Structures are given as structure tokens and as C-alpha cells.
Amino acid sequence: MTATALPPEAPSDLTSSDKGAVADRAFSGAALGAGVAILAILGLIAWATISKAWPAFAEQGFGFLTVDRWAPSQDVFGALSMVYGTFVVSAIALLASVPVSIGIALFTTEVAPRRMRSAITLVVDLLAAVPSVVYGLWGVLFVAPSVTPLFHSISNVVGDWPLLGSLFGGGGGSGRSFLTAGLILALMITPIITSVTREVLATVPRGEKDAALALGATRWEMIRGAVLPHSFGGMVGATMLGLGRAMGETIAVALTIGSSFQITTELFESGAAMPSTIALEWGESSGQHRAALIGLGVVLFAATIAVNSGARAIVARAERRMRGA
Amino acid sequence: MRLVRFLAVVTVMVSGALLGSGCGNSRAKASDPIAVPSGPMTELAKQVPGRIKGAGASFPDAFYQEAVAGLRQVATKLSVTYEAVGSAAGREAFGQGLSDFAGTDSLVGEDDPIAAGTFRYIPTVAASIAVVVNLPGVTDLRLTPEALAGIFQGDIGRWNDPAITASNPGQELPDREIVVARRADGSGTTKNFTRYLDRAADNWRLGGDDTVEWPSHTQGGQQNSGVAQIVIDTAGAIGYVDYGNAAQLGLTMAAIRNRAGRFVAPSIAATQAAIDSSELTEELTYDPLDAPGADAYPITAPTYLLVRSSYDDATTGRAVVTFVRWLVTEAADTYAADLGFAPLPERFRTAALSALDQIQIDPR
Numbered sequence: 001m002t003a004t005a006l007p008p009e010a011p012s013d014l015t016s017s018d019k020g021a022v023a024d025r026a027f028s029g030a031a032l033g034a035g036v037a038i039l040a041i042l043g044l045i046a047w048a049t050i051s052k053a054w055p056a057f058a059e060q061g062f063g064f065l066t067v068d069r070w071a072p073s074q075d076v077f078g079a080l081s082m083v084y085g086t087f088v089v090s091a092i093a094l095l096a097s098v099p100v101s102i103g104i105a106l107f108t109t110e111v112a113p114r115r116m117r118s119a120i121t122l123v124v125d126l127l128a129a130v131p132s133v134v135y136g137l138w139g140v141l142f143v144a145p146s147v148t149p150l151f152h153s154i155s156n157v158v159g160d161w162p163l164l165g166s167l168f169g170g171g172g173g174s175g176r177s178f179l180t181a182g183l184i185l186a187l188m189i190t191p192i193i194t195s196v197t198r199e200v201l202a203t204v205p206r207g208e209k210d211a212a213l214a215l216g217a218t219r220w221e222m223i224r225g226a227v228l229p230h231s232f233g234g235m236v237g238a239t240m241l242g243l244g245r246a247m248g249e250t251i252a253v254a255l256t257i258g259s260s261f262q263i264t265t266e267l268f269e270s271g272a273a274m275p276s277t278i279a280l281e282w283g284e285s286s287g288q289h290r291a292a293l294i295g296l297g298v299v300l301f302a303a304t305i306a307v308n309s310g311a312r313a314i315v316a317r318a319e320r321r322m323r324g325a
Numbered sequence: 326m327r328l329v330r331f332l333a334v335v336t337v338m339v340s341g342a343l344l345g346s347g348c349g350n351s352r353a354k355a356s357d358p359i360a361v362p363s364g365p366m367t368e369l370a371k372q373v374p375g376r377i378k379g380a381g382a383s384f385p386d387a388f389y390q391e392a393v394a395g396l397r398q399v400a401t402k403l404s405v406t407y408e409a410v411g412s413a414a415g416r417e418a419f420g421q422g423l424s425d426f427a428g429t430d431s432l433v434g435e436d437d438p439i440a441a442g443t444f445r446y447i448p449t450v451a452a453s454i455a456v457v458v459n460l461p462g463v464t465d466l467r468l469t470p471e472a473l474a475g476i477f478q479g480d481i482g483r484w485n486d487p488a489i490t491a492s493n494p495g496q497e498l499p500d501r502e503i504v505v506a507r508r509a510d511g512s513g514t515t516k517n518f519t520r521y522l523d524r525a526a527d528n529w530r531l532g533g534d535d536t537v538e539w540p541s542h543t544q545g546g547q548q549n550s551g552v553a554q555i556v557i558d559t560a561g562a563i564g565y566v567d568y569g570n571a572a573q574l575g576l577t578m579a580a581i582r583n584r585a586g587r588f589v590a591p592s593i594a595a596t597q598a599a600i601d602s603s604e605l606t607e608e609l610t611y612d613p614l615d616a617p618g619a620d621a622y623p624i625t626a627p628t629y630l631l632v633r634s635s636y637d638d639a640t641t642g643r644a645v646v647t648f649v650r651w652l653v654t655e656a657a658d659t660y661a662a663d664l665g666f667a668p669l670p671e672r673f674r675t676a677a678l679s680a681l682d683q684i685q686i687d688p689r
Contacts, residue, residue: 069538070538071537071538072511072534072535072536073532073533073534073535073536073537073538074532074538140546140551140554141554144558145558145559148558148559173504173542173544173559174504174506174544174555174558174559174562175558176544176545176546176555254509254547255547255551258509258544258545259509259545260539260541260542260543260544260545261538261541262541264541269541269542270541270544270545280509280510280511280545280547281510281511281536282511283383283410283411283414283510283511284411284412284413284510284511284512284513284535284536285413285511285535286413286436287436
């Protein structure tokens with residue numbers, strides 16, 4: 001019972017009342033559990049899909065990635081044409097969507113009057129709420145038949161030209177093509193890129209913009225000099241989110257791409273993508289065919305991880321450069 | 326006219342996308358009443374209690390669903406569900422004991438987990454696969470199996486090709502590009518269509534399966550309605566869809582030259598002629614593809630239910646037998662033809678009913 005120098009209640013208030021310790025431990029345990037659970041679930045998904053796909057991987061070897069022939073009836077499964085299709089469709093979607101999305105985001109944050117701003121934001125967010133099957137049905141019932149004559153006239157004109165001919169020659173058919181699927185995807189990923197970009201643009205410090213304007217910059221010069229460099233990393237992140245959605249989109253692509261297993265530069269031709277093929281062929285598949293379809297899922301999984309890590313690297317580098325400047 | 330057809334396709338496609346079924350429905354509106362079945366089999370079904378479920382082929386799904394909905398109106402004690410999960414998945418579930426009966430378009434194979442002798446085939450209905458075309462001004466087109474094979478594998482690229490004009494004397498066919506529409510998804514319809522070409526046309530190279538290696542210029546549509554949509558939208562298009570869908574959408578159907586050398590367009594009567602002229606085996610299977618009858622439509626496909634040779638549970642067994650008896654007789658007469666399916670001829674029915682009599686139901 002010797003009196004110590006410290007008042008007894010001071011440490012308990014700040015760090016270690018018994019109740020607080022339990023709550024602390026419980027919280028850190030729960031948080032750790034959540035963190036580990038997501039890793040464990042991801043790991044289990046990877047393990048389960050790879051083991052289910054193994055019969056096809058073992059049978060096809062590296063051919064699964066390097067062969068472009070997909071013939072379930074002959075037990076030949078090469079995914080190259082679908083890897084290509086997924087890549088092309090996503091690239092078209094990004095090319096069409098990113099400039100427009102950044103434009104909308106800049107317009108709503110920097111240019112538009114306040115009342116218009118919320119109206120536009122609302123409409124763009126509504127686009128995100130439309131289910132993908134509705135985009136797909138709209139694509140196949142309205143867009144595809146409407147673009148068919150356009151595709152025909154374009155390919156008639158530029159079919160013999162050197163570069164454009166190889167992109168826009170040939171094809172036509174019923175309007176189900178790489179380009180149709182890509183453009184519909186562009187519409188689908190515009191809301192997500194727009195809203196993330198808008199959030200990023202809103203973080204640009206008022207002071208930097210005012211400084212640019214005070215130096216005599218026009219609005220465009222202010223955007224170019226103060227807004228864009230500050231938000232580059234965030235915009236790359238937004239684009240990658242959109243790319244992730246585009247690569248994984250299934251039903252809208254399944255309806256509009258046409259499902260031909262071919263590798264061609266002609267964008268009016270029909271092609272095939274990995275997720276759409278899984279969805280279309282799953283119902284009547286068994287044995288090797290089923291394993292190969294799961295294998296497509298594994299490839300898609302790996303591609304998504306690669307894209308996301310690439311994006312992280314780009315963002316990290318951009319942020320380092322920003323801080324250095 | 327165009328608008329009406331467009332709306333019909335939208336309805337079919339939306340319901341197909343939502344329910345995972347590509348089949349049409351004869352009732353224009355959900356509120357239209359379902360026909361009420363009647364007869365001795367129906368009376369029997371009213372007496373029997375039970376709760377049974379089946380899964381399998383989507384090809385006959387439109388008929389099964391309509392029949393089940395009709396039965397629900399009159400038989401309150403007997404509850405039947407059927408899930409159109411696909412033939413292969415249906416056989417798998419049946420083999421694992423997850424369902425009381427299964428629907429299948431193809432026969433039980435070595436891959437299936439079903440022991441020989443533990444099940445019976447019961448043929449229910451058959452349907453034709455129509456070759457539909459969109460050629461403005463042409464309402465009546467005749468095709469030989471060889472021309473059909475040539476078109477679908479890309480050897481014949483234009484409508485005025487001699488292989489087509491030769492069988493259409495006196496008809497002016499346009500110098501137009503042929504757009505081939507085919508299924509993008511794996512499907513029993515594709516399997517029967519390609520198996521037919523494999524059998525009837527010497528020049529067919531793609532084999533017969535649920536999905537084949539279509540030439541890259543062909544256009545893939547999802548399910549019957551997706552193929553129909555391509556044909557409706559594209560002048561010069563040709564595709565294959567189940568007869569019920571083609572009839573419902575009012576598409577132009579080609580007459581195909583059958584084994585007897587006659588050009589026959591798909592219809593319920595021509596489908597029945599194909600069943601009638603095919604051989605019924607001991608196991609109650611038959612193969613109406615390329616059937617020899619003079620009036621037979623050659624691209625006709627059968628579908629079966631698989632039932633167990635013995636049921637341990639007496640209630641389930643009696644319910645299955647009662648339901649299937651009713652399905653092949655009074656239900657087929659009431660619902661099949663409106664949906665584009667052909668009821669079985671008398672001798673098939675007799676055989677099916679006596680097979681059902683032999684099913685052992687443990688009376689414990």
C-alpha cells in the first residue's frame with residue numbers, strides 16, 4: 001500500500017481499463033479476421049477454380065493460351081481468340097469512354113452552372129443503375145440492326161484503303177461485332193469512370209486553381225496546369241475500375257459480340273470474349289469442355305489481377321512524381 | 326406488322342433472359358386462361374397425392390410448363406415442378422437421386438452417373454427444327470440437304486447460287502449475300518440440326534454436337550429467340566429455330582427435301598409423319614431425324630423423360646407414374662400442338678403406357 005507517484009486513474013483513462021482492453025482486442029481481432037477472410041476466400045476461389053480447370057490445362061498445356069481454335073466437339077480448347085476478343089472489346093470501350101467521362105466530370109466540376117451540375121450527375125448515376133441485361137437487349141434489338149447499314153457503307157468506302165481497310169473492311173452481317181459490343185460497354189462503364197473522376201477533381205485545392213487564375217490563366221489553362229496534373233493518378237484509377245468492369249462484363253457482351261472464335265483486326269466482324277463464352281456454353285457442357293470453361297475463368301481472374309497491379313504501379317509512380325514536383 | 330413482331334420478340338427475349346428459357350408460349354398474355362385438361366387420366370391425377378420434381382432438357386420446356394400449370398388448376402394434391410437446366414445437367418441430377426424424373430433429348434451415355442437397368446425412357450412429344458429465312462419477296466423456298474449444308478458451312482455465299490436455284494425452278498432469287506444465323510450457346514437444337522446434316526448431306530464437314538466449329542462469318546444469337554432476332558433484322562439471313570418459336574413469330578420456313586425426295590415444310594402433321602415412320606426400339610427410343618416417310622419433315626427431334634424402374638417411396642412412385650401417364654396422353658392432346666410440339670402416335674403411346682405399368686412401386 002505504498003503510495004506511488006502517479007495518480008491511479010490516469011493510465012486507465014488513456015490506455016488500459018479492463019473493459020477497453022477487451023473491446024480493443026475484440027475489434028482488432030474482428031478487423032484482422034475480416035482482412036484475413038477476404039484473402040482466404042480469394043485463395044480458396046483461386047484453388048477451387050484451378051483444380052476444377054486442371055483437366056483442361058493438363059490436356060492442352062500452354063496451347064490453352066496460345067492456340068486460337070476452340071472446338072468442344074473435338075476436345076480442342078485454345079482460348080487465344082477469346083483473350084484477344086476480351087482485350088479488343090475492352091480497349092474499344094476505354095477509347096470511347098475515357099475522353100467522354102473525363103469531359104463530363106470536368107464539365108460538372110469546373111464549367112457547368114450549379115443547377116445543371118446536379119441534373120447531369122443524377123442522369124449519369126442513373127446510367128449506372130441500368131442492369132447489364134437491359135443494355136444487352138437494347139444492343140441486340142436496337143443498336144445492332146441500326147448500325148448494320150452504317151457498317152456496310154463504311155466498309156464499302158474504306159474497304160480498299162491500307163490501314164482503315166484492315167480495321168473497317170469486311171464484316172457487316174447482322175451488326176453483332178467487336179465494335180458494337182465495345183461501344184455498348186463504353187456506355188456501361190462511363191458512369192463509374194465519371195463519378196470517380198468527379199470525386200478526384202473535387203479534391204484539387206481551391207488555392208491552386210485560384211493561383212492559376214490569378215496569374216492570368218484562362219479556364220482551360222487553369223484546368224491543364226492545376227487540375228489535371230493533380231488528379232492524374234486518380235483518373236488512372238478510375239479508368240482501371242472501368243476496365244475491370246469491361247473485362248468482366250458477361251451478358252451484354254454475350255448478346256452483342258456474335259460468338260465467332262476468330263482473331264481479326266476487322267472491328268465489324270463478330271468475335272468472342274471469355275466471360276460471355278462461359279455463360280453461353282456452360283449449360284450444355286461436361287467433362288473437358290466444362291473444365292476448359294472454368295479455365296477461361298482462371299485466365300480472366302489472372303488478367304484482372306495483372307491489370308489491377310499495373311494500375312496500382314502507374315498510380316504510385318504518378319503520385320511520387322507529383323510529390324517530387 | 327413489323328412493330329407487332331418486334332414487340333413479340335422483345336417479350337420472348339425478355340422472358341427468355343429472365344427465366345433462362347428460350348422457348349415461346351402460345352398464350353399471348355399471362356392473363357389468358359390455360360386450357361383445362363379433361364379425361365380419365367386427368368380424373369386419376371386428381372386423386373393421387375404427391376410432390377415430385379424433375380429437371381432437364383429445355384427443348385420441351387414450354388410444353389412441360391404449360392402442362393404443369395394446367396394440372397395445377399385441377400389436381401390440388403399433386404404438385405409437379407420441372408426445371409429446364411439442360412439435358413446433361415438433368416441426367417446428372419437424376420443419377421444422383423436429386424430429382425424424381427429427368428427430361429433429356431439425348432440417350433444416357435457412359436459419362437452419366439446412371440446405372441443401366443435402373444431407369445426407363447418414356448418418349449413424350451417431338452418437335453421439328455425449322456430453317457427460317459428472311460428474303461423479301463420470297464415466301465416459299467425449297468432446300469436440299471446438300472444446299473443447306475453448303476450454306477451453313479460457308480461454301481454457298483449468295484442466294485442465287487445454282488445449288489439453291491436448281492431446287493426452286495421459276496423462282497427469282499436475289500443476288501444477295503447469305504447471312505448465317507446460328508446458336509451462340511450450347512444447345513440440343515444445334516445438336517439435332519447438325520446431326521441431321523451429318524447424316525443427310527455428304528458434304529457436311531462440321532460433325533454433330535451441342536456446339537460445332539461454325540465458320541467465323543456466321544452470326545451467333547443467344548437461344549432460339551436470339552437466332553430469330555437476327556433473321557428478322559437482317560435481309561438475306563437464314564437460321565434454325567424450334568418450330569414453335571418460328572410459328573409464333575410468323576417467320577418464313579423453308580421446305581427441306583426429305584429422304585423420300587419430297588420437299589416438306591415443317592408443321593405438326595409433318596412432324597407426326599416423321600415420328601410415325603421411325604422405328605421404336607425395345608427401350609422405347611426412336612430417331613426421327615431424316616425419317617423415311619413421304620410426308621415426314623426431316624429435321625425432327627425426339628425428347629424423353631427418364632423415370633426409375635422402381636421407386637422406394639410409394640407415394641413418389643405413384644405420383645410420377647400418374648403424372649407421366651397424363652403427360653403423354655391428355656396433356657399432349659391439350660397443350661402440345663399449340664406450342665409447336667407433336668403428340669406421339671397411338672402405337673408409341675401404348676408402348677409408353679405399358680412401360681409405365683411395369684414400374685415397380687414398393688408398397689411399404
